[in-house]
Structure formats: C-alpha cells, structure tokens
Amino acid sequence: MTTHDVREHVIGTADALFYGRGIQAVGMDVLKAESGVSLKRLYTLFPSKEAIVLAVLERRHALWSQGLETAIEAASSPRDRLLAVYDYLADWFCIDSFRGCGFINAFGELGAVSPSVADAVRSHKRSFQASLTRLVHDIGGSSELAAQLAILAEGAQTTAAISGTPEAAGQARRAAESLIALSDAGLREALAVTS
Structure with a gap:
C-alpha cells in the first residue's frame, strides 16, 4: 500500500x-x-492524535458535503432542493451506526481544549449555513430564515442521536415547511404593500 x-x-x-x-x-x-x-x-x-482527529473531521466534511449536494441536486424545484436537506437527514438517521453529528460530538469532547478542533467544527457549520442560505435565497427567502432552518437541522441531528429514532428528521422537515410558508406569506404581503 x-x-x-x-x-x-x-x-x-x-x-x-x-x-x-x-x-x-x-x-x-x-x-x-x-x-x-x-x-x-x-x-x-x-x-499527534489531534492531527488524526482533524483529518477525520476533514473527511467527514467532504462526505457530508458530497452527500448533501447529491440530495439537493436530485430535487426538481428550489423549494424541493431546500427540503431535500431534511430528506437527507432522514436517510442518515436510519443508518444503524448513526450516533449524531460527528462535528457536534467532537466539539462536545474537545472544543474547550483544542482550538484547532473547535475551528474545524465551526468551519463545517459555517459551510452548512452557507449552503442553506444559498438554497433559501433561491426561493426568495431571507438569511434569517436560513438560520432558523439550520437550527432545525442541527436540533434534529441531536434529537435523533439521543432518542435513537429517526422521527426528528420528519418533524424538522414539517417545521421547515411551516417556516417557509410563513416566509412566503410575509414576502407576498410585503410585495402587496409596496405595489
């Protein structure tokens, strides 16, 4: 080898x-x-062991980004691409080896003592936030909506890991649909006022 x-x-x-x-x-x-x-x-x-941890996080980031992008690209409309994030989570939560987000886990174990690990985790989460922001902007939504949808996704990961069941993905998806609908209604109302 x-x-x-x-x-x-x-x-x-x-x-x-x-x-x-x-x-x-x-x-x-x-x-x-x-x-x-x-x-x-x-x-x-x-x-060092920390160097191995950082290499593992880099690998996880690449796998997560590739898998998420594949799920997003398979959807047909901008709204469906946004909701595909939650469908991707649902598939992931059903894997027998699912133990939550490896980045959240790493931060929980080492974030306070390893600035490098904390930085790697924050970089990954910023990347996810940027992906959601792009998807939300594609449907005419705000950065605030993207932040709210990211919190739903992050919370679903933690909830699914702790509960040991995948239902959190569907619950987060339905909550995301509600937030998107509220955002759409607000946008239509704002457009009506300005016209």
Missing part, C-alpha cells in the same frame, strides 16, 4: 472508532490494533 493508502486507511479506521466509541475513549494503542499500523508509522503519518 502507498503512504496515501495507509493514511486513508488510518483515517477511515479512526473515524469509525471515534464516531462509535468517542474520541477520548480511543487511544493510540486501540487505533494501532484496529488499523494494523504500527505506532511508529502512525506517528510518522500524523504527528
């Missing part, structure tokens, strides 16, 4: 371990045993 292949293997193994057990519960010896990569090689590839 090339160095790149070994690195990707370690990141994938670490991702599964961190997500399934928690970052702090997984030591380098466990990662060594599960990945089959020696400690010396692990530290050659990654100077």
Whole structure:
C-alpha cells in the first residue's frame, strides 16, 4: 500500500472508532490494533492524535458535503432542493451506526481544549449555513430564515442521536415547511404593500 493508502486507511479506521466509541475513549494503542499500523508509522503519518482527529473531521466534511449536494441536486424545484436537506437527514438517521453529528460530538469532547478542533467544527457549520442560505435565497427567502432552518437541522441531528429514532428528521422537515410558508406569506404581503 502507498503512504496515501495507509493514511486513508488510518483515517477511515479512526473515524469509525471515534464516531462509535468517542474520541477520548480511543487511544493510540486501540487505533494501532484496529488499523494494523504500527505506532511508529502512525506517528510518522500524523504527528499527534489531534492531527488524526482533524483529518477525520476533514473527511467527514467532504462526505457530508458530497452527500448533501447529491440530495439537493436530485430535487426538481428550489423549494424541493431546500427540503431535500431534511430528506437527507432522514436517510442518515436510519443508518444503524448513526450516533449524531460527528462535528457536534467532537466539539462536545474537545472544543474547550483544542482550538484547532473547535475551528474545524465551526468551519463545517459555517459551510452548512452557507449552503442553506444559498438554497433559501433561491426561493426568495431571507438569511434569517436560513438560520432558523439550520437550527432545525442541527436540533434534529441531536434529537435523533439521543432518542435513537429517526422521527426528528420528519418533524424538522414539517417545521421547515411551516417556516417557509410563513416566509412566503410575509414576502407576498410585503410585495402587496409596496405595489
């Protein structure tokens, strides 16, 4: 295997371990045993456990962004593209290994002690907010509506993880539909006043 292949293997193994057990519960010896990569090689590839955590978060961000974009692009209208975010969450919540948002989990474990991890999590959440803002603007909505819809999505992730059931995605989708309808009504009213 090339160095790149070994690195990707370690990141994938670490991702599964961190997500399934928690970052702090997984030591380098466990990662060594599960990945089959020696400690010396692990530290050659990654100077610290924090570097592995950051690589895992980078991988998760890429997978999340790609999956979300695929779901959005499959929808036909601007409104359906926006609501596809919640359909994507519904599919994700039904996966047996679902344990909530890996970024929220990482922030909960390390956000107070690792500025680099906190920054990576904040960057991911800003990216998601920017995606929602773009989708909301496509339907004529405001940045405030985008922020509200992001809170629904984030809350659904946490609720689904804690409850162990996927219903939060549908509840968040229905709440999003209500907020969009209220926004549409407000926009129509504003246009009527100005015309």
